[in-house]
Amino acid sequence: MRYLGLLIALCLWPLEAVAEDFFQLKGHGGPIKGIAVSPDGSRILTASFDNALGLWVNRQPQWLEGHDAAVNAVAFVDEARAVSAGDDFAVRQWDLATGQSSVLGHHLGKVLSLAVSPDRQYVVSASWDSRLGVWSLTGAAPRFIQVGANVNDVAFAQQGRVLFVASADGRIRVFDFDRGTLEQLFLSNGFGVNTLVLNEAAGWLAFGAVDGVTKIVSLDSAEVIKDITLERRPVLAMDMSRDGGMLAVGDGEGYILLLNRVDWSIASDIKATHRGPIWALAFAADGQNIHAGGLDDAMFSWPLSDPRDAPRMVAEDRDFLNGNDRASNGERQFQRKCSICHTLTGDSARRAGPTLKDLFGRPAGTVPDYTYSKTLQDAEIVWNGQTIDALFDLGPDVYIAGSKMPVQRIARAEDRADLIAYLRLYSDIEDQ
Ligand code: HEC
Numbered sequence: 001m002r003y004l005g006l007l008i009a010l011c012l013w014p015l016e017a018v019a020e021d022f023f024q025l026k027g028h029g030g031p032i033k034g035i036a037v038s039p040d041g042s043r044i045l046t047a048s049f050d051n052a053l054g055l056w057v058n059r060q061p062q063w064l065e066g067h068d069a070a071v072n073a074v075a076f077v078d079e080a081r082a083v084s085a086g087d088d089f090a091v092r093q094w095d096l097a098t099g100q101s102s103v104l105g106h107h108l109g110k111v112l113s114l115a116v117s118p119d120r121q122y123v124v125s126a127s128w129d130s131r132l133g134v135w136s137l138t139g140a141a142p143r144f145i146q147v148g149a150n151v152n153d154v155a156f157a158q159q160g161r162v163l164f165v166a167s168a169d170g171r172i173r174v175f176d177f178d179r180g181t182l183e184q185l186f187l188s189n190g191f192g193v194n195t196l197v198l199n200e201a202a203g204w205l206a207f208g209a210v211d212g213v214t215k216i217v218s219l220d221s222a223e224v225i226k227d228i229t230l231e232r233r234p235v236l237a238m239d240m241s242r243d244g245g246m247l248a249v250g251d252g253e254g255y256i257l258l259l260n261r262v263d264w265s266i267a268s269d270i271k272a273t274h275r276g277p278i279w280a281l282a283f284a285a286d287g288q289n290i291h292a293g294g295l296d297d298a299m300f301s302w303p304l305s306d307p308r309d310a311p312r313m314v315a316e317d318r319d320f321l322n323g324n325d326r327a328s329n330g331e332r333q334f335q336r337k338c339s340i341c342h343t344l345t346g347d348s349a350r351r352a353g354p355t356l357k358d359l360f361g362r363p364a365g366t367v368p369d370y371t372y373s374k375t376l377q378d379a380e381i382v383w384n385g386q387t388i389d390a391l392f393d394l395g396p397d398v399y400i401a402g403s404k405m406p407v408q409r410i411a412r413a414e415d416r417a418d419l420i421a422y423l424r425l426y427s428d429i430e431d432q
Pocket residue numbers: 333334337338339340341342352353354356359363364365366367371372373374375376383388392402403404405406
């Protein structure tokens with residue numbers, strides 16, 4: 001799967017592009033619910049449960065304070081301005097040069113999503129007061145559009161003439177933007193529609209729902225083009241890369257599904273966190289990374305080229321490391337990739353694999369309380385820095401073909417070195 005993703009990525013990306021690595025944006029005091037990338041791609045805005053927005057330049061935050069409750073949605077208007085909204089029912093406009101904001105107005109319920117009009121004159125807010133708010137960015141009076149059900153998401157279409165509106169009653173409706181009138185009941189899903197993405201040039205709309213339904217439908221007929229529903233619910237976040245080449249879908253079970261929109265094949269399926277939802281997704285401007293927010297206080301960004309070999313969200317680290325986020329990379333490698341099958345204590349504790357205590361200098365297949373495969377018992381390997389490195393550089397399937405070890409490689413030499421250094425801490429015998 002990883003190689004398929006890489007292949008697709010190589011076909012889609014400009015050759016001169018420099019792949020960005022995995023990174024995190026750390027500093028918020030609560031989970032992240034919204035993410036936006038600036039038009040020129042140089043800045044990221046994060047919206048958090050801690051009531052603040054983070055404006056990130058070169059991974060350094062500037063905190064934008066003003067909301068009185070969790071911030072759910074954030075969008076850039078242009079390079080100089082942004083808008084945000086959240087559980088305090090307020091829609092705010094930000095001057096990004098000064099960090100100052102003003103309230104455009106209030107809903108009577110929490111606000112879940114924002115859409116900026118193509119001409120950048122308006123922002124539309126989707127609220128659980130069953131209305132859309134239409135806020136002028138040029139000083140005109142605000143107005144509301146009655147939808148008739150809690151509104152989860154909204155998107156502009158037809159050069160800003162219409163709005164596609166996703167609601168908790170399972171409907172996607174089309175409203176005339178200027179008149180505020182209902183034009184069409186576009187489709188009915190039965191369960192609430194949480195998120196939608198439009199690609200007008202390609203003629204489709206993608207939506208994700210509470211019951212896990214994820215579909216791509218024709219913008220003309222609402223006919224299903226592709227049903228990508230998996231047994232994962234609810235679907236909470238979606239984004240499309242700027243070139244329209246990739247669609248990302250995030251769900252309540254912590255997966256991020258990356259679809260190649262040429263044939264809707266799965267480019268990658270990342271289990272981004274052990275526990276908890278993916279609330280926010282945004283592609284980097286160049287489409288090389290996918291940014292995600294969930295229960296973690298940090299925004300995570302995975303390179304599409306190799307998303308599987310990077311860290312996962314905290315739920316996992318916290319579970320395994322008991323809140324110790326100062327763990328070394330080696331410890332994290334071990335916890336994430338080995339600890340489910342191996343202990344570092346004297347006994348193998350009925351795990352799938354033998355204890356890795358005192359591994360260095362030990363001939364393969366010799367822990368007394370463990371039943372090895374014949375392959376490993378017969379292997380003439382002594383475990384040391386080089387052999388462990390080779391095991392995960394080549395993969396157990398290549399290095400000791402026929403062993404019970406699962407197929408697993410650790411692509412980065414530094415990760416292997418850090419892991420080996422960590423394992424060495426649990427060996428009394430000196431390595432040669
Ligand atoms: C899903 C389970 C699983 C995971 C994950 C796993 N291993 Fe193993 N490992 C095994 C099994 C099973 C064996 C025994 C294979 C056999 O008998 O053929 C083994 C054997 C080994 C051995 C040989 C031990 C000996 O005494 O000869 C080493 C070294 C090893 N694993 C290291 C690791 C490291 C390091 C990681 C993490 C990067 C890891 N393993 C991840 C299941 C696992």
